[in-house]
Each structure stands twice: as C-alpha cells, then as structure tokens.
Amino acid sequence: MGKTTGFMEYERIEEGYKPVGERLKHYKEFVIGLDADQAKIQGARCMDCGTPFCNNGCPVNNIIPDFNDLVYQQDWKSAIAVLHSTNNFPEFTGRICPAPCEAACVLNVNNDAVGIKSIEHAIIDRAWAEGWVQPRPAKHKTGKKVAVVGAGPAGMAAAQQLARAGHDVTVFEKNDRVGGLLRYGIPDFKMEKSHIDRRVEQMKAEGVVFRTGVVVGAAKDPLGKGSKVTNLAKETVTPEELQKExxxxxxxxxAEQSRDLPVPGRDLDGVHFAMEFLPQQNRVNAGDKVKGQLRADGKHVIVIGGGDTGSDCVGTSNRHGAASVTQFELMPMPPEQENKPLVWPYWPYKLRTSSSHEEGCEREFAISTKEFMGEKGKVTGLKTVQVEFKDGKFVEVPGTEKVFKADLVLLAMGFVSPVATVLEAFGVEKDARGNARATTDFDGGYATNVPKVFAAGDIRRGQSLVVWAIREGRQAARSVDEFLMGYSDLPR
Structure with a gap:
C-alpha cells in the first residue's frame, strides 16, 4: 500500500485540462497529467483494503495496489514493470479507459476513489520519457507461424504476446495504417496517434510483420448498408491462403456494423453514421487529403446517441466550428450521483459529462427521433418526441412533439455486430448477436468451430472497451500458444 494514513490525509487530485478556447483550435491532446509529486500523493491514498476490488474491476487485472505503492515510493521503473506485466499498452488505457477500477476502489464506498487512471497515465509517460520501454524479442523461435486478422488493440496485444513467445506473427489490416478504431475512430484530441506508431515500431523490432491495406475475405462496405465509406484496401487474401500458410x-x-435509425427521411443528404464522420478528420490530421470531407462548419449538428462515440462527434464538430451541437439520448437523464451502497463495486449508472460536452453542447434526454425532415434532398431538421419507459418498452409522451433544426445528423448509437464478411468467409459459427461463437474457457479458449481458427476482441464479445480488447488479445494469445506448443508460459 501507499502511506498508511494517506487516504485520510490527502484528497483526490484530478488531471487538468487546457482552456476550452485554446484546445478548440487544434486536435492535439489537452489533458494535463499529474507531475511526480501529485502522482506520489495519489499513490499514498491507496489503502490497505485487504481485498483489492480495483484489481478485479480492471478487465486486464492490473496489479493496482502494487504500482500505486511503487509510485508513492518513487520507484517508477519497477512501477512500469508491474504495469506492463498485465497491460501491453497502458498509454492507450491511461488516456481513454473509463476506469472501472476506480468505480471498484474501496475508498470509493464513501469517499473519492484513488486516481488510478491518472497514476497509470503518469507511469507510462514517464517510462517512455526515460527510455524504459524497449523491444523484447523472443530468445528462441518456435518455427510456428500465426496470422492475426485485424490490427486494433486486441490484435496488437495478441500479436505482441505471440511474438514474445517465439512465433512468427503477421498482422493483416484492411486499413492503410495500424490501430483499428484507435486510429480511425477515437479523435486525436483524446489520443494522439504517435502512441500507436511507437508501439508498432516496438513490435516490428520484436519480429511482428504488419501487412496493411489487405482485406481477408471478400471486400465489403465496412459500415453496412447506407454508409458512404470507401474501402481503401488494395489487396485481398482468402481464408484458404491463410489456413494453408x-x-x-x-x-x-x-464490431463495425453501426446501428442504424430506419425512420422516414433516413436517405436525406446530411444524415451519416458517426464512423463516416470521425475517421475522415483523423485522416486529415494524419496529412491525408479527403475529398468531400464531412464538415460541421457553421452547421446545426444533431448527434443521436449519448455514449462515447457521440461525445467524440461533439468534440470534433466544435473544432470544425459548428453553429450549434445537440446530443440526443433515448434513456432518461441519469442521477448526478450514483447510489453507492447499491452499485459499488460495479460500474455505476450516473450522469457523465465529458470534456467535449464542456466545450459546448446541448443535451436532450428521453427523446426519440420520429422523422428526418428535408428540402431538395438535404436534411433540414428532425421531428422528435419525448419518451418514457413503461412495461418493458419506450412509449411516446403525448403532446411532446418538437422539431429541431439540423444541417448535419450523426448517428452514434453503437455497433450491433462485426461486419459478417470475414466470419462467413472462414465459415465461423455466429452467436445470436452475430458475433463469432467462441468461449473464454481455460481449455481451448477463443477457439471457433473452424480448426486452428480463433477469435477475440469485439468480433467475439461485441462492442466493448479498449481494455477489454487488450484482455481478450492477451488471453487468446495464450490459447493459441497452447494450441501450437501443447503448453504456454504466457500469462492469462
């Protein structure tokens, strides 16, 4: 633990933000991380709680009390060793994870949780600055070859683990750059892509081969019917070729199949999936030229969907210079403070205000869109109604119809399943939600019905968090290693 009485002496210290007026002028990160002294104080607040619920609340089971104590002792090099023992990419999670570990913190029962995420952020940034993050190539090669299809956080974590076990690993990615939604979904102001790039260089030094611009199976619109995304892949590889090699x-x-909103007027120009809008700005930030980029400049923007993707659309629209931004949420407004005795140590249901909301956004709760309105083929507004949940379903509240002005509508209602092309090409069985059917059992975990074909991450569990993708990638790597070698020394 940290200081014995630290949790009684010190208050939680939040990471800071640069001023709104300053950060809206660019797409760089704007979070002000903890300095060494602040991180030490946060580490001192970690208490000797006997059972560290934070460890169980974290999907990768970070050994949180240990690295908190090491930061308190100012042993930063040991702290990154502990952190890396469970998490391949703490610079990703230290920036964009919602921190279920903090919800599970014992101090959170009747006080403010330890700032675990901010400590993790401080540890990994210090480690990169000090040059402690180095390639760890395998000492011995197994002669076995593994193909990883998909270069998001699950694929990256699995590839790194398998390469360190001595296998020859090739990662296939349909996009022109590595990272999946980390690269072309999460805005740069939340996580700059240099963090991905330096991990890719580390993994290349460890023997991982990346083949970008390659589709495995038949090429298909990545967002499903109705999207206007162009597939940038330049090469197609068949499942048979992979299984043979x-x-x-x-x-x-x-899980890239966006949830649609099939109401009248859906085909009007100006109604788009969030994943048409967000990747374009990321490409522009990377120096690409995007013809006909979707822009929010001077427009009245409606974002439908109250989650993180919707929040990302809000932040990006504000940086474009939108005239107004309004975010719709079907569910009623949550309470500002959760009922801790009822929900702890689980993820609480409460009102969450993101940094993007603070930059300028009207939020509408318990609202449903009935129709997209337009003139000359272009969207001009939305017809809505308030709803309430009764008898297991949403019902309209009479007399609450309203029209909102809109020049750009972004659908950010989550993702329903993977685009089925890859699973169908391999002949992988799907569950009721359209995900790859594969269990996480210790014996044969992550194996599909197809011999020597495994599945992990969102393609298996559905839309989820980056930290869950890293967990599944690591666990699947162990299962693949066991399948190839009969045993595995990789952590699960």
Whole structure:
C-alpha cells in the first residue's frame, strides 16, 4: 500500500485540462497529467483494503495496489514493470479507459476513489520519457507461424504476446495504417496517434510483420448498408491462403456494423453514421487529403446517441466550428450521483459529462427521433418526441412533439455486430448477436468451430472497451500458444 494514513490525509487530485478556447483550435491532446509529486500523493491514498476490488474491476487485472505503492515510493521503473506485466499498452488505457477500477476502489464506498487512471497515465509517460520501454524479442523461435486478422488493440496485444513467445506473427489490416478504431475512430484530441506508431515500431523490432491495406475475405462496405465509406484496401487474401500458410489464425476484427435509425427521411443528404464522420478528420490530421470531407462548419449538428462515440462527434464538430451541437439520448437523464451502497463495486449508472460536452453542447434526454425532415434532398431538421419507459418498452409522451433544426445528423448509437464478411468467409459459427461463437474457457479458449481458427476482441464479445480488447488479445494469445506448443508460459 501507499502511506498508511494517506487516504485520510490527502484528497483526490484530478488531471487538468487546457482552456476550452485554446484546445478548440487544434486536435492535439489537452489533458494535463499529474507531475511526480501529485502522482506520489495519489499513490499514498491507496489503502490497505485487504481485498483489492480495483484489481478485479480492471478487465486486464492490473496489479493496482502494487504500482500505486511503487509510485508513492518513487520507484517508477519497477512501477512500469508491474504495469506492463498485465497491460501491453497502458498509454492507450491511461488516456481513454473509463476506469472501472476506480468505480471498484474501496475508498470509493464513501469517499473519492484513488486516481488510478491518472497514476497509470503518469507511469507510462514517464517510462517512455526515460527510455524504459524497449523491444523484447523472443530468445528462441518456435518455427510456428500465426496470422492475426485485424490490427486494433486486441490484435496488437495478441500479436505482441505471440511474438514474445517465439512465433512468427503477421498482422493483416484492411486499413492503410495500424490501430483499428484507435486510429480511425477515437479523435486525436483524446489520443494522439504517435502512441500507436511507437508501439508498432516496438513490435516490428520484436519480429511482428504488419501487412496493411489487405482485406481477408471478400471486400465489403465496412459500415453496412447506407454508409458512404470507401474501402481503401488494395489487396485481398482468402481464408484458404491463410489456413494453408499459417499454423493458426486469430480473428481480431471490430464490431463495425453501426446501428442504424430506419425512420422516414433516413436517405436525406446530411444524415451519416458517426464512423463516416470521425475517421475522415483523423485522416486529415494524419496529412491525408479527403475529398468531400464531412464538415460541421457553421452547421446545426444533431448527434443521436449519448455514449462515447457521440461525445467524440461533439468534440470534433466544435473544432470544425459548428453553429450549434445537440446530443440526443433515448434513456432518461441519469442521477448526478450514483447510489453507492447499491452499485459499488460495479460500474455505476450516473450522469457523465465529458470534456467535449464542456466545450459546448446541448443535451436532450428521453427523446426519440420520429422523422428526418428535408428540402431538395438535404436534411433540414428532425421531428422528435419525448419518451418514457413503461412495461418493458419506450412509449411516446403525448403532446411532446418538437422539431429541431439540423444541417448535419450523426448517428452514434453503437455497433450491433462485426461486419459478417470475414466470419462467413472462414465459415465461423455466429452467436445470436452475430458475433463469432467462441468461449473464454481455460481449455481451448477463443477457439471457433473452424480448426486452428480463433477469435477475440469485439468480433467475439461485441462492442466493448479498449481494455477489454487488450484482455481478450492477451488471453487468446495464450490459447493459441497452447494450441501450437501443447503448453504456454504466457500469462492469462
């Protein structure tokens, strides 16, 4: 633990933000991380709680009390060793994870949780600055070859683990750059892409081969019917070719089938999926030229969907210079403070205000869109109604119809399943939600019904968090290693 009485002496210290007026002028990160002294104080607040619920609340089971104590002792090099023992990419999670570990913190029962995420952020940034993050190539090669299909966080974590076990790993990615939704979904102001790039260089030094611009199976619109995304892949590889060349194949694609809103007027120009809008700005930030980029400049923007993707659309629209931004949420407004005795140590249901909301956004709760209105083929507004939940379903509240002005509507209502092309090409069985059917059992975990084909990440569990993708990638890597070698020394 940290200081014995630290949790009674010190208050939680939040990471800071640069001023709104300053950060809206660019797409760089704007979070002000903790300095060494602040991180030490936060580490001192970690208490000797006997059972560290934070460890169980974290999907990768970070050994949180240990690295908190090491930061308090100012042993930063040991702290990054502990952190890396469970998490391949703490610079990703230290920036964009919602921190279920903090919800599970014992101090959170009747006080403010330890700032675990901010400590993790401080540890990994210090480690990169000090040059402690180095390639760890395998000492011995196994002669086994593994194909990883999908270069998001699940695929990256699995590939790194398998390469360190001595296997020859090739990662296939349909996009022109590695990272999946980390690269082309999460805005740069939340996580700059240099963090992905330096991990890719580390993994290349460890023997991982990346083949970008390659579709495995038949090429298909990545967002499903109705989207206007162009597939940038330049090469197609068949499942048969992979199964012939490699000893094992691990599918780690995303849950990219966006949830649609099939109401009248859906085909009007100006109504788009969030994943048409967000990747374009990321490409522009990377120096690409995007013809006909979707822009929010001077427009009245409606974002339908109250989650993180919707929040990302809000932040990006404000940086474009939108005239107004309004975000719709079907559910009623949550309470500002959760009922801790009822929900702890689980993820609480409460009102969450993101940094993007603070930059300028009207939020509408318990609202449903009935129709997209337009003139000359272009969207001009939305017809809505308030709803309430009764008898297991949403019902309209009479007399609450309203029209909102809109020049751009972004659908950010989540993702329903993986795009089925890859699973169908391999003949992988799907569950009721359209995900790859594969269990997480210790014996044969992550294996599909197809011999030597495994699945992990969002393609298996559905839309989820980056930290869950890293967990599944690591666990699947162990299962693949066991399949190839009969045993595995990789952590699960």
């Amino acid at each position: 490699f000893d094992a194949v691990l599918l780690t694609g995303g």
